[in-house]
Amino acid sequence: MIQDIAPRQFHNEYKICTPEAEDFVLAIRKNSVILIRREEDMLRIPTLREIREIFPEAEKEAYYLFSIDDFRYFLVNVDEHREFEIPESGPYCLKDSRFLRNMDPEYEAFAIITGMQLARWRRAHHYCGFCGTPMEDSTEERALVCPKCHQIEYPKISPAIIVAITNGSKLLMTKYRGRPYAGYALVAGFVEIGETFEDTVRREVMEEVGLKVKNIRYYQSQPWAFSDTEMIGFFAELDGDDRITLQEDELAMAGWFEKDEIPDDWRMTSISAKLRMAFKYGEDRIESELAEIQRESEA
Numbered sequence: 001m002i003q004d005i006a007p008r009q010f011h012n013e014y015k016i017c018t019p020e021a022e023d024f025v026l027a028i029r030k031n032s033v034i035l036i037r038r039e040e041d042m043l044r045i046p047t048l049r050e051i052r053e054i055f056p057e058a059e060k061e062a063y064y065l066f067s068i069d070d071f072r073y074f075l076v077n078v079d080e081h082r083e084f085e086i087p088e089s090g091p092y093c094l095k096d097s098r099f100l101r102n103m104d105p106e107y108e109a110f111a112i113i114t115g116m117q118l119a120r121w122r123r124a125h126h127y128c129g130f131c132g133t134p135m136e137d138s139t140e141e142r143a144l145v146c147p148k149c150h151q152i153e154y155p156k157i158s159p160a161i162i163v164a165i166t167n168g169s170k171l172l173m174t175k176y177r178g179r180p181y182a183g184y185a186l187v188a189g190f191v192e193i194g195e196t197f198e199d200t201v202r203r204e205v206m207e208e209v210g211l212k213v214k215n216i217r218y219y220q221s222q223p224w225a226f227s228d229t230e231m232i233g234f235f236a237e238l239d240g241d242d243r244i245t246l247q248e249d250e251l252a253m254a255g256w257f258e259k260d261e262i263p264d265d266w267r268m269t270s271i272s273a274k275l276r277m278a279f280k281y282g283e284d285r286i287e288s289e290l291a292e293i294q295r296e297s298e299a
Contacts, residue, residue, distance in 0.1 A: 120228065
């Protein structure tokens with residue numbers, strides 16, 4: 001999945017520091033558009049030394065995010081800088097988050113989406129929600145603090161479930177309505193107040209496809225920074241009638257698919273893809289099976 005960047009190590013310890021020339025800078029506009037540097041056939045995050053060419057103020061405004069191995073990443077929010085212009089000819093371009101699902105190396109994609117998540121949080125809490133005073137960075141932890149009333153805001157992380165519903169040899173798959181992502185998905189939804197994860201599974205399955213489930217079993221979790229979410233993945237078995245009642249404002253389709261009808265997705269960027277592949281190939285066999293699929297596709 002997108003956060004699985006081994007052998008590289010993600011270090012999210014909070015600290016206050018000043019960027020150096022070879023540190024990487026995530027220059028973000030409108031919460032989801034990132035400044036990327038083109039080099040031959042590759043797209044990559046620019047360094048501070050490189051981004052100074054078009055944004056001289058970057059060093060003064062850079063905010064430390066995290067490190068991957070010894071590579072440090074800083075954030076610069078360029079929304080309010082009208083003088084920030086990208087030359088038509090040159091190595092830079094603006095990209096939205098959709099390209100990240102297929103970006104190589106994958107650890108850079110993980111760095112970008114995690115940086116975007118923190119950028120959205122900081123932008124949404126520029127002012128204190130209680131008294132309206134401009135917020136300040138905490139000196140002790142990753143938080144924004146109101147200097148007047150001392151209200152504290154932490155990064156937004158919303159728990160959500162995603163569930164692979166099985167019916168013997170069949171898996172229920174869906175497609176979203178009105179979203180850029182057009183591939184297959186699974187039933188998913190945010191946890192409501194007062195709910196356990198298992199309660200959310202039952203409610204979301206009933207709301208989206210009108211089915212009952214049993215034997216709900218935890219599988220894995222995934223930080224999904226595209227929507228500020230921590231995805232909690234489950235398997236569940238159909239309980240009773242298999243007739244689907246579609247929630248049409250959320251889903252374009254839903255149906256039962258045999259294992260050989262499930263499209264392969266060996267990149268497994270998302271927990272949705274990993275759940276589908278785990279059902280298709282078996283949880284114990286998934287890594288070797290998917291590696292063989294990749295070798296065959298490259299042959």
